[in-house]
Amino acid sequence: MFNASMxxxxxxxxxxxxxxEQTLYNILLQTFGTHYVxxxxxxxxxxxxTLINSAFTKSATFEETATEVSKMSNSFFLPKIVPKSMHSIKESLSESFRKNSRFFVEYQPPVALVPGKTEWQSWLDNAILTPVVVNRTLTPLSxxxxxxxxIRAHLRHTIDHYLRHGKYPKLAELNR
Incomplete structure (x- = not known):
């Protein structure tokens, strides 16, 4: 159908x-959109x-907040390298930060936990097997x-009109 329209x-x-004739361009855009991947x-x-509530942010400086967030991130990664470091890093977090923050990770693809492995290790082992789309590049259909x-220039002009005005143009509107 696309080839026939082209x-x-x-x-x-x-x-x-x-x-x-302008209707052909408008139908092409209505049917297939203005851009393609x-x-x-x-x-x-x-x-x-790291979600931090106002009880902490009202009493801490930016530098203190950045330091605590950095420590929290390190507590996630360093145990993979130095297993005994997690406890000492978490101990170094201020009590106020521990009580008033929450740390979590969202994985894509989702984690399939492997017995005997951490969430992170499980994800690393399986992510390569089930990749997900992490970026798309769109380009105008023209x-x-x-x-x-x-034809390319006219279709681009038609697309631009549609994106600016939210409606498919009449030929007279494009020739103004």
């Missing part, structure tokens, strides 16, 4: 001269969050028409 536009050999990056992500510069 062919209908390409076979005109010119940019629209009538409203019915050009590149996809797959892999895995682990987002670490770029597909790179061998037809006039």
């Amino acid at each position: 062919s209908a536009i390409i076979n005109k050999q010119h940019v629209p001269r009538t409203e019915s 050009m590149h996809v990056v797959v892999g895995a992500t682990a987002h670490m969050y 770029n597909i028409f790179n061998r037809y510069p006039l």
Whole structure:
């Protein structure tokens, strides 16, 4: 269906001269959208969050907060390298920070816990087996028409009008 739509536009050999010819461009965009996915990056992500309530932030400086968050992050990673370090790092956190904060990690792909391994180790071992999309690159649909510069420019103009005004243009609106 997409190829047939492209062919209908390409076979005109010119940019629209009538409203019915402009309708082909509008239908193409209505059917397939204004952009397409050009590149996809797959892999895995682990987002670490520290939620801190106002009881701590009202009494601590920015530097104190940054130090506590850094210690909390270290308590997550260092035990993987130096197993006995987690307890000492958590002990070094201020009591106020421990009571008024929450630390968690969101994994993509989700963690499938492996017996005898930490959440982090389980995730590292399995993430490579089930990658997820971590980034997409979108490009305007008009770029597909790179061998037809006039058609490409007109389709880009049609897309821009749609994105600016939220409606598909009449030919007269594009020629103003």
